[in-house]
Amino acid sequence: MDINLLVVIKLLVSLTLIIVLVVANSVIMVWLERKMAGFIQRRPGPYEVGPHGIFQTIVDSVKLLTKQIILPGNCDRLLFFLGPILSIFPMFLMFLVIPFSPWLTGLKTELSLLLILAFAGFEGLAVLIGGWASNNKFSLIGAARAVSQTVAYEIPLILAFLAVAFQHGTLDLVAINAAQGAWPWQWNIVTQPLAFLIFLICMFGETNRAPFDLPEGESELTGGYHTEYSGMGFALYFLAEYTSMLLVSFLGTIFFLGGSEGPGGAGVWWTFLKTGGLMIFIIWVRWTYPRVRFDQLLNINWKWLLPLGLLNLWLTAAIMKVL
Amino acid sequence: MIKAIADNIKGLYSLLVGLWVTGRYGLGPFPAWLHLLPPERGYPQLTTHYPRKTIPDENLITFRGPVELIPAEDDPTKSKCISCLMCVKACPSNCLTVLKGRNKAPIEWLHDFSLCSLCGTCVEACPAGALRFSHDIYLVTETRQELVRDLLARLRQKAGKARA
Structure with missing residues (x-):
């Protein structure tokens, strides 16, 4: 790919659109999460700001913008500010290669899955930096948990994606999207049900969402890695959490649920519809299950998901060789 | 080994039961409003909306x-x-x-x-x-x-x- 002005302009435009998408997503999802939490617990949820509280998150973010960032004593100033910034920036890069529809993608490359998986590991590092720089035992324990959890859950997640990549012989998200048909029985969820189940469980571990939200575990760690953060530092970590939710939902949509293909005409609306469905499922699960213990969390991963993922990968490779 | 697998499958079923319960509660009064269910079968909200209503x-x-x-x-x-x-x-x-x-x-x-x-x-x-x-x-x-x-x-x- 030769660098010329047109490519640079295209990258800049798509990055701007991605930032708009990410911010709009977290504004809407925070409201939807609180509303759904309310409904599941049979109370109204946010109600006062705007009709049915739809402006609640906008008011909240204005409040966060005006708040002072309090530095804890003896903290590492540089790393303390670097942590939240590092947690949100790789997210924008990962969205660059997501095909919202076959032609609507920021950067077309044959190794798009590799790029996403490489930058997904960055999230653990950002959390570790934030937790370490806070000079607080709760933050450090939360950060250590986050690292061991994201590293553990990345492996079965990669195995689940690799099985699909083996099946289609490509690491290109656009090609995987295009290889699936319009109807649900032509999607990868039918040919790779075990991989989809592994992905569905790893999704929660990778994004640090309940029931696997041990890095922030309010009951024992007050706030986990973002205990000492206030104002926009906290808001950026929060934004990163909702953005990683959106990212795994997009990946699940493209890999298993047919991406932009769908009955009645393929298009960007199908991608967003299925992604929204997965996001709602993540929220639904959060308000259903209690948090697991840390040894249980790692046992699920190393004793069940990893062997199952390897088995699934081996089976896929054998079947693809035979066929 | 077989017992462990059977236990895990039973566990997965109990997870689905949990999702069914919260899903019904989460939909709240919507099924009744849409006439999918008789009104007494819905799950209305249980809290009192304070400034508009007060507790008797x-x-x-x-x-x-x-x-x-x-x-x-x-x-x-x-x-x-x-x-x-x-x-x-x-x-x-x-x-x-x-x-x-x-x-x-x-x-x-x-x-x-x-x-x-x-x-x-x-x-x-x-x-x-x-x-x-x-x-x-x-x-x-x-x-x-x-x-x-x-x-x-x-x-x-x-x-x-x-x-x-």
């Missing part, structure tokens, strides 16, 4: 608010209090002030709610049965002085309201 008085009887004086049977403006000061002695927080007047009737009965821990020892100690927990839920004040409640005045006010 019969649901407040379980609320143990700050103590109040019980009116005497013959005269609702008078208290049953005999000014024995047992409550003042029993109070661990020293929040009661009772001034004895003529004929054992108190002339001043102050309760400092800023000190009170709502332990109920005064209610238990009263030999005349003149004290009880009120069901008063509107406790907000703007100054600390307003937290010192003149219970005799409140009793007279309540009697006047009941007569009117």
Whole structure:
């Protein structure tokens, strides 16, 4: 790919659109999460700001913008500010290669899955930096948990994606999207049900969402890695959490649920519809299950998901060789 | 090994049951509104939307608010209090002030709610049965002085309201 002005302009435009998408997503999802939490617990949820509280998150973010960032004593100033910034920036890069529809993608490359998986590991590092720089035992324990959890859950997640990549012989998200048909029985969820189940469980571990939200575990760690953060530092970590939710939902949509293909005409609306469905499922699960213990969390991963993922990968490779 | 696998499959089924329960609750009254279910089958919200609706008085009887004086049977403006000061002695927080007047009737009965821990020892100690927990839920004040409640005045006010 030769660098010329047109490519640079295209990258800049798509990055701007991605930032708009990410911010709009977290504004809407925070409201939807609180509303759904309310409904599941049979109370109204946010109600006062705007009709049915739809402006609640906008008011909240204005409040966060005006708040002072309090530095804890003896903290590492540089790393303390670097942590939240590092947690949100790789997210924008990962969205660059997501095909919202076959032609609507920021950067077309044959190794798009590799790029996403490489930058997904960055999230653990950002959390570790934030937790370490806070000079607080709760933050450090939360950060250590986050690292061991994201590293553990990345492996079965990669195995689940690799099985699909083996099946289609490509690491290109656009090609995987295009290889699936319009109807649900032509999607990868039918040919790779075990991989989809592994992905569905790893999704929660990778994004640090309940029931696997041990890095922030309010009951024992007050706030986990973002205990000492206030104002926009906290808001950026929060934004990163909702953005990683959106990212795994997009990946699940493209890999298993047919991406932009769908009955009645393929298009960007199908991608967003299925992604929204997965996001709602993540929220639904959060308000259903209690948090697991840390040894249980790692046992699920190393004793069940990893062997199952390897088995699934081996089976896929054998079947693809035979066929 | 086989038992472990069977246990895990049973566990996955119980997870689905949990999702079914919260899913039904989460949809709330929508199925009834859309006429998918009869109205009595929906799951309406259970909370009271405070500034627009208030809790009816019969649901407040379980609320143990700050103590109040019980009116005497013959005269609702008078208290049953005999000014024995047992409550003042029993109070661990020293929040009661009772001034004895003529004929054992108190002339001043102050309760400092800023000190009170709502332990109920005064209610238990009263030999005349003149004290009880009120069901008063509107406790907000703007100054600390307003937290010192003149219970005799409140009793007279309540009697006047009941007569009117």
